Amino acid sequence: MIHLKTLNKQQLSEFVSSGEFRKYDFLPITEHRAKSHIANPKATDEQTLLILAFDDERLAGYLGCFPDHFKIDGIRLNYAWLSTLYIGDQFRGKRIAQALLSKAFEAYDGNIALTEFTKEAESLYNKVGVFQYIQPKTGKRYYFRTDFQTIIPTKKPDTKSLKPLFGIADGMINSLISLKNSFKNQPDFKFEVIGKIDSESAGFISKFQSNRNADEINSLIENPWVLERETEDEKYMFSSYAKVFRYFWVKIYDENNTLITCSLLLLRDGHLKVSYLFTDSDLSRFIQFLSYFIIKNKVKILTSYQAELNKKIEETKGFPKIHERDLERRYLLHQQLLKNLSENFNPNFQDGDGDCVMT
Structure with missing residues (x-):
């Protein structure tokens, strides 16, 4: 019954x-x-x-x-x-x-x-x-490093025995990518990366229409569903642990030190998401920062349904992607x-x- x-x-x-x-x-x-x-x-x-x-x-x-x-x-x-x-x-x-x-x-x-x-x-x-x-929502998934040792055996299980070889290939290719990216410098404009939304940011994002305000976003940051641990809980069938799970609140300033962009980034095991984005700018500086952040944190994948951001990325030379594909969120x-x-x-x-x- x-x-x-x-x-x-x-x-x-x-x-x-x-x-x-x-x-x-x-x-x-x-x-x-x-x-x-x-x-x-x-x-x-x-x-x-x-x-x-x-x-x-x-x-x-x-x-x-x-x-x-x-x-x-x-x-x-x-x-x-x-x-x-x-x-x-x-x-x-x-x-x-x-x-x-x-x-x-x-x-x-x-x-x-x-x-x-x-x-x-x-x-x-x-x-x-x-x-x-x-x-x-239409979006993009950008790739910055290869991960053949994970992707190929997942799609083709009969290749699992070749995983060590795929790992060697990943190491060689990603070393070359890292060498190329090593010449990219930290942005020369003012920016801040903090753990949660501060009062300056709260005032800035209050100007924008949003389904969540500063206090609500901070509450989610402070009470995550996923904690950092090496292994998942086998008795729970949904997300509970990850090796890396971190939120970053990003603040970007213009040449007059005026706040022009705020964003909440979520990094989980090499996968980056732009959860929230509020901006008064054309996003050029944010994309410069994003490129720096991706290289510094060895990000493998960026998923973004932020239409204006994706459009600007397509127009930007030097964004460190090696591949991209279209997505749809229903x-x-x-x-x-x-x-x-x-x-x-x-x-x-x-x-x-x-x-x-x-x-």
Whole structure:
């Protein structure tokens, strides 16, 4: 017999602090992700953050909800991003995923959004029949170093025995790339890299339309879903640990020492993302800084859905990319959420909106 249990802030806190969440065959959440959900400034005390599905007393699956809201003409519209959905192997085929989704729809009156879903999950969401696509974001993935020893065996498993050879090739090619990049100097203009948003930056970004303000972004920085550790937690099926996981708040100044650009960068195991970008400039200085940052931190990949930034990169000579490819980020919104939004409403999602800034 399948039954569901919903947890709000207080209930989730008790669930984790008691250690109860550890007693199952797989983890429905990690302790640090739970603390992050509880600290989310956009979540109210009553909102559902985690839904558990039980088959008798055994945990069969779970679904995570990440509350957010839009401000429309001064009126707050609460909704949630679905952040995790997992069903244990032995419980599949019992329509548990559909039951979890129905419970989330009920908890948020249909105000549900989705992005960064797998093809398998996308197929499920389309079968449910209540979601609609909105305008996707087009982006770019830029490559700065080779990683044949990871990419080729992943795509062609029968080449795993050749991994050491691919590693040697990576070493040789990347040494040449490093030599070439060693001639790029630190930018000659003023910039700062700090751990979170300061008062000067908060004042600057308040001029821009954004789904998150300085305090909300700082809260996410201070309460990460991913911690630095050598190995992942095998009992949790989503992101929990990485060898490198760091946020950088970047401030760029003009020749008069006036702040012109702020950005939140997320670096995870060589993969860089521009989660938030606020600028009064043509981005030339930011791209100079970005080139320097990429070389200094041995970044392998940059993923960006920042349209103006990508356009400017294409026009910039000397950006240290060796390859690029086009990307698309799709969004699914529940039909009820779309009904609650004005017909021409543009969410103006940045790269970090939703739960993307957390992973």
